[in-house]
Each structure stands twice: as structure tokens, then as C-alpha cells.
Amino acid sequence: MDSQHQHFETRSVHSGVAKDSSYNSVITPIYPSSTFYWDDLQTTKGYDYTRSGNPTRTGLEQNIAALEGGIDCRATCTGMSAITAVLHMFQPGDHIIASDDIYGGTYRLFADVFTRQGLEFSFVKMTDAANVQAALQPNTKCVWIETPSNPLMNIVDIAAVVEIAQSAGAITVADNTFLSPYLQRPFEFGVDIVLHSTTKYINGHSDVVGGAIVTRQKEHAENVAYLVNALGLGCSPFDAWLVLRGVKTLAPRMKAHQRGAQALAEMLDAHPAVEKVYYPGLPTHPQHELAKRQQKGFGAMMSFDVAGGRPAAEHVFKTATLYSLAESLGGVESLFEYPESMSHASMTLAARREAGITEKTIRVSVGIENPDDLVADMKQALDSI
Ligand SMILES: *Cc1c(COP(=O)(O)O)cnc(C)c1O
Numbered sequence: 375m376d377s378q379h380q381h382f383e384t385r386s387v388h389s390g391v392a393k394d395s396s397y398n399s400v401i402t403p404i405y406p407s408s409t410f411y412w413d414d415l416q417t418t419k420g421y422d423y424t425r426s427g428n429p430t431r432t433g434l435e436q437n438i439a440a441l442e443g444g445i446d447c448r449a450t451c452t453g454m455s456a457i458t459a460v461l462h463m464f465q466p467g468d469h470i471i472a473s474d475d476i477y478g479g480t481y482r483l484f485a486d487v488f489t490r491q492g493l494e495f496s497f498v499k500m501t502d503a504a505n506v507q508a509a510l511q512p513n514t515k516c517v518w519i520e521t522p523s524n525p526l527m528n529i530v531d532i533a534a535v536v537e538i539a540q541s542a543g544a545i546t547v548a549d550n551t552f553l554s555p556y557l558q559r560p561f562e563f564g565v566d567i568v569l570h571s572t573t574k575y576i577n578g579h580s581d582v583v584g585g586a587i588v589t590r591q592k593e594h595a596e597n598v599a600y601l602v603n604a605l606g607l608g609c610s611p612f613d614a615w616l617v618l619r620g621v622k623t624l625a626p627r628m629k630a631h632q633r634g635a636q637a638l639a640e641m642l643d644a645h646p647a648v649e650k651v652y653y654p655g656l657p658t659h660p661q662h663e664l665a666k667r668q669q670k671g672f673g674a675m676m677s678f679d680v681a682g683g684r685p686a687a688e689h690v691f692k693t694a695t696l697y698s699l700a701e702s703l704g705g706v707e708s709l710f711e712y713p714e715s716m717s718h719a720s721m722t723l724a725a726r727r728e729a730g731i732t733e734k735t736i737r738v739s740v741g742i743e744n745p746d747d748l749v750a751d752m753k754q755a756l757d758s759i
Pocket residue numbers: 452453454455477479480520549551552570571572573574583584585
């Protein structure tokens with residue numbers, strides 16, 4: 375059966391899997407070989423050196439490409455290395471428009487490292503697509519989309535931004551980490567390149583860091599493959615094997631994540647110790663309708679403002695036992711995170727306040743525990759402030 379006609383769950387279990395005919399293993403083996411011997415000067419079995427390609431990595435790449443609906447994927451050793459590879463598609467003097475609330479590591483790479491290499495960046499409030507139009511320059515080559523944003527869950531209208539970029543001859547790249555291909559497929563809105571930190575939902579078990587770049591045009595696929603090999607960014611066979619194991623359960627995990635998230639958001643929204651909840655699944659979210667139209671679900675990331683500021687937040691971190699205070703997201707276990715002094719500490723205080731991040735803001739990555747337990751645990755922590 376042609377995998378394009380299979381359902382998502384089926385593709386995630388079967389794509390890139392069962393490749394070994396020597397012993398008929400049901401899963402893709404790990405091939406921890408740096409090099410592959412030639413049968414003669416003309417003939418290999420498709421691999422010669424693991425930096426350039428590895429059968430285990432190929433399995434993962436076929437799987438993620440099938441889930442996003444692309445023609446090719448390259449699996450990299452981190453999300454940041456996927457972004458690094460894509461940035462190398464551009465030349466000094468090229469201009470890239472990005473949102474002003476993109477992932478902090480991406481912001482640092484753009485504003486610091488690649489600015490020194492001669493790329494130019496404009497950071498705009500992308501919740502209003504008109505700001506992208508206004509930032510266009512004759513040398514604009516790319517519009518960088520990340521939606522929903524971290525930590526306040528602002529949503530970018532992907533189709534509107536793609537239209538503006540296309541009219542200016544710029545390509546669009548979407549960082550799809552926060553929703554995973556199960557909940558959002560940017561190619562359906564005309565995006566050119568999709569990338570992931572597979573560290574998050576795609577692997578889903580908080581036990582590996584990785585990235586992926588998915589393309590839908592031959593020219594981009596060839597360029598990205600060339601760059602990942604030339605820069606040496608491909609992931610190890612061991613990591614590829616772990617992520618391939620994780621991705622097979624992406625669909626049932628995302629369903630379970632969302633059940634807990636919706637229940638938690640509704641409890642938080644009604645709780646007197648909570649001033650504001652940032653979750654696109656609540657009808658009060660200013661972009662609830664856009665999220666409904668563009669996403670296949672609301673995801674499991676949210677933030678909320680706790681009344682009482684830092685002392686109240688610290689009380690919640692100590693008192694809720696099912697949530698660990700940790701960076702990262704997208705794993706089966708629920709995590710708390712305090713943007714003010716953790717993920718967004720590298721922003722200036724003024725920039726945090728401008729973005730809406732305060733000492734009240736708590737971010738939650740909702741895991742797949744039973745929603746009743748997640749709600750009860752958070753509620754007792756808030757009740758006892
Ligand atoms: C985590 C993350 C990254 C960076 O990925 P690493 O695997 O940590 O290198 C990039 N974008 C988003 C949206 C992320 O959440």
C-alpha cells in the first residue's frame with residue numbers, strides 16, 4: 375500500500391521500519407558502522423560513510439518525511455543543528471524575517487552567530503501578518519515561522535505569512551516542534567521547509583536530543599542533504615534508533631497529552647489563584663479560531679500567570695509533585711518551567727516584559743499522566759498558596 379494513502383498512525387508505525395532482510399528483524403536495527411565496504415569500484419549498497427548516510431538514520435528520515443508529507447528529511451544531532459544547516463542555505467547580505475518570540479536558542483543563533491556571518495534579521499510581531507509585509511526588503515530571502523510561540527502560545531497565521539513571502543520571492547521555514555506533525559502540517563499551507571527539535575514530541579521520552587529538516591522540493595532536498603553532510607550535522611545511529619522507536623507512538627501520545635492539557639487549562643482558568651491562562655484550546659485565547667482552523671488540535675503546552683508572583687510560583691513548584699521543574703518539553707512526564715529565570719533568562723528584563731513574560735508566568739508541558747491526577751495535583755498546589 376502506498377504510504378501516502380495510509381492514515382497518520384499507520385505511517386508512524388511502518389515508515390522506515392523493517393529494513394533488515396538478513397535476519398528478518400521486525401524493527402530497524404542499529405548500524406553503528408562508520409564505514410561500509412564496496413563490492414567493487416562501482417558498487418556500494420547505498421552507503422559508504424556514516425556522516426553522509428546511515429541505514430538507521432535513513433529509517434528515521436523516511437518516517438518523519440512521511441509524517442510531514444515531504445519528499446525528503448535529514449535527521450540531525452540537535453534541533454539547533456537542523457536550524458544551523460538551514461541557515462547555511464543563505465549568503466551574507468541576505469535578509470531573514472523572524473518572529474520576535476521565537477525559541478531563545480534560535481534567537482541567539484540568528485542575532486549573534488549568523489549576524490556576525492553577514493546575514494541580516496528583522497524580528498517582528500508575527501501574530502499580525504501585516505508586520506511581515508512591512509518588514510520586507512529587496513534582499514529578503516526567508517520568512518521564519520514558529521507557531522505556537524514559547525511560552526505565551528501566540529499563533530502565526532501560516533497561510534497569510536506564506537502568501538506574503540511568496541509574493542516577495544522569499545522561502546518560508548516553519549519550526550513545527552511545539553505541535554508535531556500529528557497536530558500541524560505546515561506543508562499544507564505552502565511552507566517550503568519544516569524543521570523539528572525531535573528532542574521534544576517526536577521522540578517524546580526525554581532521553582535523546584535530535585533534530586530534523588523536511589523538504590518538499592527536490593532543489594531544497596539536495597541542498598539540505600549537501601549541507602548536513604558538508605557541515606557534519608547528521609545524528610548518530612544510536613540516536614536515530616531511539617527517535618525512531620519514539621516516533622511510532624506519536625499519535626496516541628499526542629491524544630493523551632491533549633486530554634490532560636485541556637482538563638488542566640479548564641481547571642486553571644477557573645481557579646482564583648490564577649490570573650491568566652495562555653492555551654489556544656480555551657475560547658478566551660485571542661487566536662482560538664485561528665488555532666482551530668490551522669491546527670488539528672491545541673497541543674499540550676501552556677502557560678499561566680499565578681497571582682502572588684515569584685513566591686507563589688515557588689510554592690507551586692515545591693507543592694505539585696507530578697510536575698518536575700525542568701527545561702525542555704514534549705516528554706511523557708509533565709514539566710514545569712519558569713521562563714523568568716530559566717528558558718528566557720537570556721532576554722533582557724525589558725524584552726521579557728515587552729513580550730508579556732513576568733514573575734507570575736509558569737510554563738507547563740503537560741505529559742500523558744491521567745488527567746484527573748494532573749488536575750488534582752496542580753489544584754492542591756494552587757489551593758494551598
Ligand atoms: C528545543 C527547541 C529547539 C532546539 O532544539 P534542541 O534539540 O534543543 O537543539 C528549537 N526550536 C524549538 C521550538 C524548540 O522547542
